[in-house]
Amino acid sequence: MDIETPQIISDWREHAAEVKVYIVGFALSILLTLTAFVITIAHILSGWEIVAVLIFLALIQLFVQLIFFFHIGSKAQSKWNLYIFLFMIMIVSILVIGSLWIMTNLNSKMMPTTKQMIQYMNSQGAAL
Amino acid sequence: MEDIDTQIQEAPKYDKTDDTIVFGFWIYLMTDCVLFAALFAVYAVLHNNTFGGPSGSQIFSPHYVLIETLALLSSSFTCGIGLISAYNMQKNRVIGWFSVTFLLGVSFVIMEIVEFAHLINVGNSFKRSAFLSSYFTLVGTHGLHVTVGLIGMLILMIRIYTKGLTKSSVRRLTLLSLFWHFLDIIWIFIFTIVYMMGIA
């Protein structure tokens, strides 16, 4: 580290946001959390619908917190933070979705359990 | 050369060392994301393997989880406010806001421990089934991270109390805040994927 030029980049303050930003982020997050909560315990949706809605709400809250709490993509933060973050998201998606695809595929080709076999045979007319 | 550990009087300056360290920490957080992603993948694959034991809907208490979630979310907020105070050189406010953050965080951890203890007591421990193994590990790893963060927070508060806001303390508060916000984001997904989807 060459200390002849201290290489001061900026004020720390430029990295903070205003209190306002945090309040908005906080409020939105609470809203999204409560929405997810209410929809879940009301049991008005099921199956794929509830999964989709919950994931959707979670992703929005992710964005909210990334922008309001992490200040991602803002001027104060280096562009590299964003690039590495996006790269990580891409790999994580591949890992999770890929694993789910592979494992579901594999599991569906496993031999059925005794219970499943009996159920199947009964459905075909046996009386077990 | 500026002594990095004396109380700074004017607005703290952010230099290349700080930039490098904060960036390095950011990358570490990215690796931690992958770690949690792997745990999520395991949970996703194994969550239906209840092996005759209880499933999520049978053991999760929605209201309890909501309180936990709001506690952690609030602590993320107070942490952010505390950091702003640090950048504005307001030592007492920093300690104040981070004390609140600490208390909220501790409440979160205690609630989680109580939940775990209860499950283990009634025979639904991590040994019961693959579902419970992955539940305990995913949520437990997050709780461990929170605990480490709380210990760090305590140590940092003590340092700031005794030595005031120094250049290194401001940087460490930044790192701590990044860590704390990151943990809340992971919790969003635990809340959604483990608890809400389990209950639905």
Added chain:
Amino acid sequence: MNILGKLSINALPHDMVTLGGAMMMIVAIIFGIFYVTYTKRWSWLWKEWITTTDHKKIGVMYIFVSIIMGIRGFADVVLLRTQQATSVGASHGIVSANHFQQIFSAHGVIMIFFVAMGFLFGIVNLVLPLQIGSRDVAFPFLNATSFWLFAAGMVLMNASLIIGNFTYAGWLSYPPLSELKYSPGVGVDYWIWSLQIAGLGSLFSGINFLVTIIKLRCKGMALMKMPLFTWSVFGTMSLVILAFPILTVTLALLYLDRTIGTHFFTASGGGNMMMYVNLIWSWGHPEVYILVLPAFGIFSEVVSVFSRKRLFGYRSMVLAIWAIVFLSFIVWLHHFFTMGAGVDVNAFFGMMTMIIAVPTGVKIFNWLFTMFRGRIKFNASMIFFLGFIFLFTLGGVAGVMMAVPAIDYQLHNSLFLVAHFHTMIVSGVLFGDFIGVMYWFPKIFGFKLIDVYGRVAAYLWIIGFVVAFGPLYILGLMGATRRLDHYPAYTGWQPLFIVAGVGVFIIALAVLFQFIQLIVSYRKRNDNIDITGDPWDGRTLEWSTSSPPPFFNFAILPEVSNRDDFWEKKQRGLNSNNKEYTDIEIVKNTPIAMYIGSAACLFGFSAVWHIWWLLILSLIAVIVFIMIRTTDEETEYILTASKVAEIDKKVQWKI
């Protein structure tokens, strides 16, 4: 509860072969201690090496460990080959089946984690900061810690030879064999913890080098002006930071299964052992690209310099690196085509696997185009490189064959597979690392290696490899499975195994010549001193320093304006030393990194043997050491400008 957990006198070796190995290791350690004591070098060792934070010294230590572990890995090879050449029909060879399984498991782990990764991090450490015009890596203390964690993993692995045993479930220890039920001993736990601790070191290095490249490049070095080796490290470290956490999780889950009774991968309780295979290869495939990409980077540097020609296709080389990085994350299922996934899944991953051969092919063509019409110097490095071209292409083609799931169903886990991956790793990674060491040796040590021994070694390696692994390709196609400790005589395989054994002998000769090269070059070093700092008429920044460089690398940080800027400046006869000296902040030496590594090693040992009180103590020790470091306010000292000038002028320059 036993105070020593599961540890007891029974843990010491039972059979002659293991006892022999353990004894040799102990004798070597004792010899080492006596030698250092006799030559009164303990304080030198402590001051110059154990407490160092200098990337160049850390790099040397990594490579030293790699070579030592390479000897052990090679000893494993000799045992394995001898067993397979002799254990036919009535004879059962020289080791028991269980022991054989431990040997091939250890062989794989040693070669990949401690030899290949060691060379990789060693060479990157040596070269990267110099190439980008920086004084050190971004976090020198973390760098030292990474090395000591690596060493801790190595110590654990070697401890398993003396106390207890190693996993017999293969270098990736699949469950259910690696679960407690079928591996009740400590072998798998040793495997888990030596990998976990060394893996943590790797992860930290990944972060360190990534930040170094992004933040510490000298003025004027835009991304597209970086040397190819630096680009390859950039790609590699991106892989490291994203892949290693997966390994961390997978190993941890297996340990939980074995220790607290969870059911992630167990046969009962709802566990899914296929998930282990899925996860471990999600890490495992990027890992092999982590190993090979830096080697590709080394080839780019060396081929260009020894062909005395600019690298062909800089841009496409960079794009190829990133294509490989991305693609390496979407091929992992090709390691378990036969596990039972459907056609659609297998087909997707098969196609992706074939596609990943394309950017690699681009690189090979670009290196060949670089050589075309160059003024080639056929030294040891270039011979190794040509051996790589020949072998890697053949081995790669074998890989593309197996990328077809239908073909893979025949060849999976056969000796054809074993031959394929050894071809890739030996001709790609190992040759690349050999070349790297020979190429940058004069920079680090100040004298050149005598080339003739290297050339002999290169020829012997290439010939030996063909003789050792050619038969394995054939055996695999004949149906021979891997990891066999015995086979019936009617298969007719023995002659081929014997030929393979001869090949190993030839390789042993090659390695002997490499050691001769090191020893004789050292003895005759005064005849081969690198006076100019630029023995090869190089193109990149590291050659603008003296050999060896001063510990701060550059007295005055360079400023570049072109790709291969040093070369450009040489052509124009420019002397860049016109600026003023300034004060420099240097990170002090510290033993804390070594202490952290030691505590981690103790932690691993107690986790293996279930010595819980020691586990907690060593964990607390690690935390305490970290806290000592973070509360230390004087981790750096100032080297004044006049001191810098003094050291700089002592160096002999001749550009």
